[in-house]
Amino acid sequence: MDNFPQKSKFFLLLLLSFLQLSFFSFLSSAFSPVDNYLIDCGSIADATVNVDNRKFLGDSSKLGSGFLLAMRSISLEDQSPSLGASPLYHTARVFTKPANYEFEIKQKGTHLVRLHFRPLSSSSFNLSDARFHVSANQILLLSDFTGQIAAGNPVLKEYLIWVDGNKLVISFIPSTESSLAFVSAIEVISAPGDLIADTARLIKPQGIDDYAGLTKQALETVYRINVGGPKVTPFNDSLWRTWIPDDGFLHLNAASKAVYTSGRIKYLPGGASREVAPDSVYNTARVMNNPGVSMPDFNITWIFPVTSGYRYLVRMHFCDIASMSLNLLYFDVYINGYLAFKDLDLSELTGQILAAPYYMDFMVDIANSEALSISIGPSSLSNPSRVDAILNGVEIMKLNNSMGSLDGEVSLGPILRSSPRGNTSGFMPSVVGISLMIAIAGVVYRRKTEVRDYLAWTPLPVDASESNSNSMYRS
Ligand SMILES: *[C@@H]1O[C@H](CO)[C@@H](O)[C@H](O)[C@H]1NC(C)=O
Ligand SMILES: *[C@@H]1O[C@H](CO)[C@@H](O)[C@H](O)[C@H]1NC(C)=O
Numbered sequence: 001m002d003n004f005p006q007k008s009k010f011f012l013l014l015l016l017s018f019l020q021l022s023f024f025s026f027l028s029s030a031f032s033p034v035d036n037y038l039i040d041c042g043s044i045a046d047a048t049v050n051v052d053n054r055k056f057l058g059d060s061s062k063l064g065s066g067f068l069l070a071m072r073s074i075s076l077e078d079q080s081p082s083l084g085a086s087p088l089y090h091t092a093r094v095f096t097k098p099a100n101y102e103f104e105i106k107q108k109g110t111h112l113v114r115l116h117f118r119p120l121s122s123s124s125f126n127l128s129d130a131r132f133h134v135s136a137n138q139i140l141l142l143s144d145f146t147g148q149i150a151a152g153n154p155v156l157k158e159y160l161i162w163v164d165g166n167k168l169v170i171s172f173i174p175s176t177e178s179s180l181a182f183v184s185a186i187e188v189i190s191a192p193g194d195l196i197a198d199t200a201r202l203i204k205p206q207g208i209d210d211y212a213g214l215t216k217q218a219l220e221t222v223y224r225i226n227v228g229g230p231k232v233t234p235f236n237d238s239l240w241r242t243w244i245p246d247d248g249f250l251h252l253n254a255a256s257k258a259v260y261t262s263g264r265i266k267y268l269p270g271g272a273s274r275e276v277a278p279d280s281v282y283n284t285a286r287v288m289n290n291p292g293v294s295m296p297d298f299n300i301t302w303i304f305p306v307t308s309g310y311r312y313l314v315r316m317h318f319c320d321i322a323s324m325s326l327n328l329l330y331f332d333v334y335i336n337g338y339l340a341f342k343d344l345d346l347s348e349l350t351g352q353i354l355a356a357p358y359y360m361d362f363m364v365d366i367a368n369s370e371a372l373s374i375s376i377g378p379s380s381l382s383n384p385s386r387v388d389a390i391l392n393g394v395e396i397m398k399l400n401n402s403m404g405s406l407d408g409e410v411s412l413g414p415i416l417r418s419s420p421r422g423n424t425s426g427f428m429p430s431v432v433g434i435s436l437m438i439a440i441a442g443v444v445y446r447r448k449t450e451v452r453d454y455l456a457w458t459p460l461p462v463d464a465s466e467s468n469s470n471s472m473y474r475s
């Protein structure tokens with residue numbers, strides 16, 4: 001009886017350490033980025049997005065304003081936002097001169113950069129007239145981007161940027177014609193190390209080459225598709241991505257059918273992780289629509305409109321959720337009509353486990369075409385009575401061109417030289433002392449002249465402090 005308290009103490013400790021263990025394994029199962037900057041531009045208050053519960057810091061707030069280095073800026077607020085619209089799109093930050101947002105980077109490597117744009121307008125001020133350039137570090141992301149193409153709807157641009165140093169600078173540069181730039185919200189998130197591998201299969205007319213050096217390229221997400229399934233929102237994706245259905249890109253609808261599993265997706269160590277693509281992508285797919293009697297003589301094909309003159313990364317996501325047993329499924333993969341992978345055997349690639357995710361990275365140059373096509377079809381190894389093919393997801397990303405641009409045959413240098421100020425010293429991170437002065441001048445000045453625009457736009461006051469900070473900027 002004496003040692004009973006001792007015993008219960010022991011069990012209590014055991015229980016506690018067990019609870020602690022499961023708590024930590026729960027914690028570690030969710031991805032938490034080292035760098036995670038979420039900015040609601042033009043807003044005094046912080047905004048919580050209901051679809052995924054993330055909190056965006058208003059860049060007019062005390063904390064949020066520290067990221068913005070601008071000679072002057074205007075915050076624009078929609079006084080009658082449409083019901084249900086994301087709070088991110090109620091406000092915008094407007095620039096009439098080049099301006100930077102600066103983020104301290106704690107984890108070197110790939111970062112997700114998302115830029116949200118929704119043109120607002122007031123009686124004297126219309127963001128649909130804006131025309132501007134955007135860069136991230138030295139990469140040109142957007143050139144002559146107009147608020148107009150958005151036609152009142154929000155536009156979301158996503159980039160994967162390799163950051164070597166301890167800073168990511170996003171610049172907004174009004175074009176000389178419009179003198180107006182804007183942004184509604186910004187996300188800068190450090191990506192998990194396994195998101196972008198360094199090697200891929202480069203598809204050429206003569207065959208396949210091994211490509212290395214992918215990690216350090218700048219990428220723009222062009223398509224992110226959940227094949228055979230519904231739209232996946234940031235709520236169901238650990239990197240807050242959106243995946244759209246593939247229906248609109250399918251070449252011949254009758255050739256395929258959508259399949260779904262409610263079973264567990266078996267993420268394997270060393271294979272695709274949940275951060276590469278979530279369960280919601282791997283648990284749906286498209287397979288061949290054949291009754292299994294005769295050898296089908298067709299491919300399933302998807303066609304994606306793209307801009308020519310770029311190299312594209314095509315990431316295909318596979319997970320065999322359709323086969324009843326292992327080693328029954330063999331198929332060929334084509335990209336733009338070229339054989340990209342012959343006799344693909346998921347059972348072998350996943351180490352003999354069904355429903356285990358696997359992805360492959362291909363690269364293809366699009367020179368004289370405005371489309372990128374993907375096909376999956378019969379392999380010579382297919383058993384004639386069980387011909388099939390499967391695809392669960394596709395991502396298509398554009399690589400920056402040799403001019404360091406993701407948007408046209410232009411580079412950042414000439415754009416900065418011809419920008420309204422005609423001087424870019426403020427963008428050069430070379431002289432630390434000067435940057436610091438700019439930071440102080442910028443913040444002080446912005447506080448003084450920030451104009452909040454509600455229904456009517458008040459012209460910006462021009463006073464001595466402007467020329468003052470201008471000259472400091474130039475020095
Ligand atoms: C998203 O997650 C919720 C909760 O886990 C689930 O009920 C829902 O089906 C998921 N949606 C998709 C598209 O997978
Ligand atoms: C599938 O597409 C490829 C590339 O266009 C073509 O070579 C092949 O013959 C097609 N297969 C079938 C069965 O139509």
Ligand SMILES: *[C@@H]1O[C@H](CO)[C@@H](O)[C@H](O)[C@H]1NC(C)=O
Nearest residue numbers: 218311399400401402403404
């Ligand atoms: C992307 O830009 C970088 C830096 O300007 C350059 O080194 C690289 O070659 C570019 N990528 C391509 C595919 O041209």
